[in-house]
Amino acid sequence: MFFVSEIMEKAPDSYKSHLQEMVYESLTKLQIPFERVNTDEAISMNDCIEINQKLDMKMVKTLFLCNSKKTEFYLFITTADKPFKAKDFSNTLGISRVSFAPAELMEHILGVKIGAATVFGVLMDKENLVQVVFDKDVLLEEWYGCSDGTTTGYMKVKTKLIFNNFLTYAKHIPTVIEM
Known part of the structure; x- marks a missing residue:
């Protein structure tokens, strides 16, 4: 059985990565409330069902x-149930075809490993290499569920606070598309 802790509303006592520490420091500084859980390692969207x-x-x-060419990077945030079609994404943005970035680049630019991709990774993107792209359907949800930068920590935050407050603070102005 997949382990999910009780809900907590404060930062962990210790951090598993620099990014995770930055996440909680940023949320505290911005006075953005959150709920979080610790879990077994979650890699797939199926692992997220019990977290949800x-x-x-x-x-x-x-x-x-x-x-x-691995010179343009996109952090695409969509709903869990939508299949990703690179052709549709590229056509919607009017850019050349994209593919999944290599794990090493994700770790280098966003500070996360496979399975832990999160909007909070832009805190590590000091050179502003990454364009954040939201599927408009995500913005229809009151709550935003995501990793805290690890594969064992997940949180719930108001979507509007992520979109308006956090991304402004992180100096990443998102693009919104319809997929």
Whole structure:
């Protein structure tokens, strides 16, 4: 059985990564309330079902993408149930075809490993290499469910606070598309 802790409303006592520490420091500084749980390692969207139930929200799907030259990067945030079609994404943005960025680049640019992609990764993107792209359907949800930068920590935050407050603070102005 997949372990999901009780809900907590404060930062962990110790951090598993620099990014995770930055996440909680930023939320505290911005006075953005959150609920969080610790879990067994969650890698797939299927692992998120029990997390969703515990936190009473829907986890977003966060994809780290790049062009073929690996010079343009996109953090695409969509709903968990939508299949990703690179052709549709590229056509909607009017860019060359994208694919999943290599794990090493994701770790280098966003500070996360596979399965932990999160909007909070832009805190590590000091050079502003990454364009954040939201599927408009995510913005229709009251709650935003995502990783805290690890594969064992997940949180629930008001979507509007992520979109308006956090991303402004992180100096990443998102693009919104309809997929």
